[in-house]
Amino acid sequence: MSQSEPGEDPRRAHHDLGGVTKFLCETVDTAPHALTRFDRRVDALRQILGAAGIMRVDELRRGIEAIPVAEYHRLAYYQRWVRSIADNLLRKGVVSAEELRAALAAGREAGR
Amino acid sequence: MTSRPDPALLATPAEELFAALLAVLAAKGMVSEAELAARIQSTDAASPAQGARMVARAWVDPGYRALMLADGTQAAEALGIPMLGAPPLGVLENRPGRHHLVVCTLCSCYPRAVLGYPPFWFKSAAYRARAARDPAGLIAEWGTVLPPGTEIVVVDSTADYRWMVLPQRPPDTAGWDEAALASLVREGDMIGVTVPGSMPEPMPERGGKPG
């Protein structure tokens, strides 16, 4: 019965973190963390896609929530965003898997 | 919507995946380096200094305070803070006996237009989990202890609004001008994890402050 302990309700989605028991004893890292160039660029791309009507913030959130729980907690904040942006653009056909694979291969070639 | 993307493709290391996405989008003419740079510049321009200006104005101008509590977006615009395209801004006022703490338990909704990028702690699982349930224990991590009997109202930012806190003016600031008052207000004060003057901070010499 959920009325007893909502912090342990098994029906909860993993991103829905309010009051979740297993995090209650975790300390908060209150130190400042500077954003990296990568962080800023991902944030900027999200804004550009939103302003152009290509992907809404609601879609970004859906894609983040679709990340399997272990990876959701392992990935850094903007790494989740990249995963979600890729998920959404592929689903919508804005970018095809072939195009993305080719660009990945080209990037690996250039980085060699 | 088409079919579900290949999970293995999505599991590509994010930095690599991002570079490839950008390359494809650039080839299609959908995004350019110049656009990215412009967005980064405008996003970097929003910072807690903007929210602090609003707080300081509200402390000295009762009419502005009333506007800020009624319509945060208009109040921000009145100080020249760009709000076009930003979600509506709501402002909650701390009073003796009533303190507010903002959290987004579902993701990381943050009043970016007036405070800038959300800080690391705001996005952490521990903050999101603990705020809704034990805010007093949570803000103690910042050394914040509220007067006994203070009720903490947790504001879970779940939908289309973004929320900021109007903190109480520190008692020993009579006669200070707006710029001096604004310099007292930190990011955490406007989310509710700290209160102005709660932590001793070296104060740089500046004009307008008596002393």
Added chain:
Amino acid sequence: MTRLAPGTRVRVRDDWPEARGEAHIRTPHYVRGREGVVVRHLGDFPNPEDLAFVRPAATLPLYHVQFDPSAIWPPPRSAGAVLIEIFGPWLEAR
């Protein structure tokens, strides 16, 4: 749907779409099935549960609803109240 007035006692639907399949929900798990009080109508916004899946989205009333944490959480607990934005269809007047 008639607008809920400030002060109206409401109950959040005890519904768990995320347990039935793909869903995007903006009503936190911890207030499902709980009672609260409408503080004010914040405005009307398109339903994020549809926007997230690129479906046509109805415009819905959004309310600020206040809850008593002692009716939600066992200790440790120190919140005096929790204020949450909740869309109209999640709320039933009591």
